Amino acid sequence: MSNAVYDIITSTHLNYHQKLNNLCHEAENTLNVLELPEKFKYFYEYGALCDMNEGNAPYRPRYVMVDFEKFVRQGSKFLRIDPPKNLDELLWALEVLYTYIPSITTKPVYLGNIDLLIDPFLEGMTDEEILPRLERFLGFCDRVIANAYSHANIGPKATRAGRLLLQLEAKLQLEVPNLSLKYDPDITPDDFAEQAILCSLKCGNPAICNHKAHKDTYSFDYGISSCYNILPLRGGAYTLSRLVLPRLAKMAKSVDDFMDNLLPEACQALGEYMNARVSFLVEKSGFFQSDFLAQEGLVERERFVGMYGIAGLCDCVNLLLADKGQRYGNSKEADDLADRIMTYVQNFVANFPAKYSEIAGGHFLLHAQAGLATDEGVTSGVRIVVGDEPANLLDHLRHSARFHRFFPTGCSDIFPFDSTAERNPAALLDIVKGAFQIGDKYCAFYGADGDMVRITGYLVKKSDLEKYDRGEVVLQDNVINGSSNYKLNRLQDRKVQSV
Amino acid sequence: MLTAPINKILPYSVVDGPGNRVAIFVQKCNIHCAYCHNPETQNLCSGCGACVEGCPAGALKMEQGRVVWDEKLCCGCDRCIKVCPNHASPKVTPMTAQQVFAKVCESIPFIRGITVSGGECGLYPEFLMELFRLAHTKGLSCLMDSNGTIDLSRYPELMEICDGVMLDVKSWKEETFRQLTGSGNEVVKKNLKYLADSEKLTEVRIVCLPGMVDAEDCILGISRTLSGEQIRRLPLKLIRFRHFGVKGALENHPSPDLAYMQGLEALARAQGFEKILIL
Incomplete structure (x- = not known):
């Protein structure tokens, strides 16, 4: 331990806040307070089960989805903030609150449906009065939060605030906030959706979320946090842990051994581990008992879920069928096996009793986990590995729809486009409409020639990756994760969609 | 069964009309443009x-x-x-409208329509009618991408079910047109007026190449031919010549610079065009 601490303290590659976060992590990991199931330890050794480096002693939920509308209505006693009466007061109040929202990253991962929060305060103001204020607000997110897991939502309806935010996004080229448009063709007008798509080709933001597919996930409204987690508002996720399927596949003697022995054991062990983690957080950590967010009703314990993640379905199937040369995304046999694996996991999760999971009917919910910085040979969630993407984008989207269906709490694809697409955002919108109609849940576009690149679901600038790789200190936290992920997953080789 | 020689079917294209469309390229053209970027589609x-x-x-x-x-x-x-x-090209397949339609259906629900390009699609009016009727059963809009040298007013039934034509106005002066394509352009001008008056003119394109193409005269000629309101609503694409795919004298010819294109744009704007795109 002491070496790790010494290395953090003396690093010339981390900024002050990054050092502080890493030191916190080391301190937390001096404890061993979770009752870990033996089988979990066993699979953990092989890397087949993964705790996402959440730390040994959870003292805050992984993702907190503050009910910002409620905050705007009631203000906060703890923060001594009255309900805002004008745009300046609103933006200031949000900025203050943001700095007090905990998460696994130490920064807020959900910033609210910001267009709907802002829009009521724009009456009587000109664009010239509004734009510099919104620019400073976005600048606060980018420079002070400085963490690209921080996610703001817009839509599904078009608002003046939404349009102005998109206008600024395209101009400012910011990694933070990460931005998603909740899109529903019955609610979102085409011109607004086209503005969003054109914006994404220019700066990577926003990604497009299938609102119809997600709006009834919970008995309460949802928000999108971090790398596309669909979570209940005024709640969030206690934890996200995952099955790393290819590492489990490496332990298997055969497909049957994988399906009949390893997968059931690993699923059970992960469920038990997550229950141990959630129990400590709820019963011992004091978060839900003492944090002002809980005390003031901005979050409610009953609206939290545990996210049961899977990663690397593609690599898992490719390993299991290596002797036959059948590959996920390109072979019926491979895709059918993938479907069988996911069907098993889905049934397991639907039946496994999860503690403190009222909002999800007493169970965990499946999530297609998009990756860790250190993942090698583990493709995000159920995505097709880079290099194996189908030649026809429509085939790719059909494949995605088949596997997105398993995941209520987030599953996504990322597509870089060449610059031709900018001429006709309506065409990309047609593709999105088709994709969502057949069940795709989420897609993100970016311009292949631009500086911005989407890693697992967050944005970084290629120029920042180069800077960090030269040994320089960087402002944005995600550059550190992005640097290794970009290389390990060969993201520079993603198939550029040319249309 | 009636067939058309099909060179290629793109399952999705963002550059062949409004929104995302299946683009179908028929083989054979009745003119031979010096700047043709897919000359392999000209002959059988x-x-x-x-x-x-x-x-x-x-x-x-x-x-x-x-x-x-x-x-x-x-x-x-x-x-x-x-x-x-x-x-x-040897890679051409004679296909019935039914067979082409089956390929189109593979792209549903990701498309809003189809565009038939070429070659010259106007050489196959009966095939187009059959294909468009089938496509309309799926709610798809049907566009023709045409060089305008076939008198479309002679096919009222086709024009009834065709949702629009993307028309090339390659040059305005007869002599220039002849030099460029080996044929005359009287019919193109007739089609321009006919299509605009029957509200079937989806867009007009000019491939710009100073010395070979009188783009300025095209812009002025189009604006004299159509009404002010028609001009205001008409999307005008000013396409920079690019040598990719071109065979013959122009195969290494440079593209016009942006300043030239912006000059054309200004001229078009002065004539009342509002939807101008430089490509």
Whole structure:
């Protein structure tokens, strides 16, 4: 331990806040307070089960989805903030609150449906009065939060605030906030959706979320946090842990051994581990008992879920069928096996009793986990590995729809486009409409020639990756994760969609 | 069964009309533009066999005086197209409207329509009618991408079910047009007016190449031919000549610079065009 601490303290590659976060992590990991199931330890050794480096002693939920509308209505006693009466007061109040929202990253991962929060305060103001204020607000997110897991939502309806935010996004080229448009063709007008798509080709933001597919996930409204987690508002996720399927596949003697022995054991062990983690957080950590967010009703314990993640379905199937040369995304046999694996996991999760999971009917919910910085040979969630993407984008989207269906709490694809697409955002919108109609849940576009690149679901600038790789200190936290992920997953080789 | 020779079907295209569309390229053209970027679509295969010998994938063979192409073996290197002395391609399949429609259906629900390009699609009016009728059963809009040299007013039934025509106005002066294409442009001008008046003119394109194309005269000529309101609503695409795919005298010719294109844009704007796109 002491070496790790010494290395953090003396690093010339981390900024002050990054050092502080890493030191916190080391301190937390001096404890061993979770009752870990033996089988979990066993699979953990092989890397087949993964705790996402959440730390040994959870003292805050992984993702907190503050009910910002409620905050705007009631203000906060703890923060001594009255309900805002004008745009300046609103933006200031949000900025203050943001700095007090905990998460696994130490920064807020959900910033609210910001267009709907802002829009009521724009009456009587000109664009010239509004734009510099919104620019400073976005600048606060980018420079002070400085963490690209921080996610703001817009839509599904078009608002003046939404349009102005998109206008600024395209101009400012910011990694933070990460931005998603909740899109529903019955609610979102085409011109607004086209503005969003054109914006994404220019700066990577926003990604497009299938609102119809997600709006009834919970008995309460949802928000999108971090790398596309669909979570209940005024709640969030206690934890996200995952099955790393290819590492489990490496332990298997055969497909049957994988399906009949390893997968059931690993699923059970992960469920038990997550229950141990959630129990400590709820019963011992004091978060839900003492944090002002809980005390003031901005979050409610009953609206939290545990996210049961899977990663690397593609690599898992490719390993299991290596002797036959059948590959996920390109072979019926491979895709059918993938479907069988996911069907098993889905049934397991639907039946496994999860503690403190009222909002999800007493169970965990499946999530297609998009990756860790250190993942090698583990493709995000159920995505097709880079290099194996189908030649026809429509085939790719059909494949995605088949596997997105398993995941209520987030599953996504990322597509870089060449610059031709900018001429006709309506065409990309047609593709999105088709994709969502057949069940795709989420897609993100970016311009292949631009500086911005989407890693697992967050944005970084290629120029920042180069800077960090030269040994320089960087402002944005995600550059550190992005640097290794970009290389390990060969993201520079993603198939550029040319249309 | 009525067929048309089909060169290629793109399952999705963002550059062939509004929104995302299946683009269908028919083989054969009635003119021969010097700047044609897919000259291999101009003629039907003459069966000379020049391409067969060197095919690296063995996908071409002679059978009863005709070149036969095996799509499954084809590696897509396009060598056959490069060596063809006849501005043709062996990779052309005669297809019925029904067969083309089956390919179109594979792209539903990701598309809003189809565009038939070429070659010159106006050479196959009956095929188009059949295809468009089928496409309309799926709610797809149907566009023609045409060089305008076939008098479309002679096909009122086709124009009734065609949702719009993307029209090339390649040059305005008869002599310039003839030099560029080997044919006259009286019919193009007639089509321009006819399509605009019958509200079937989806867009007008000019490929811009100073010295070869009188783009300025085109802009002025179009604006004199149509009403102010028609001009205001008409999308005008000013396309920079690019040498990619071009065979013959222009195959290494440079593209016009942006300043020239912006000059054209300003001229068009002065004539009342509002929807101008430089490509």
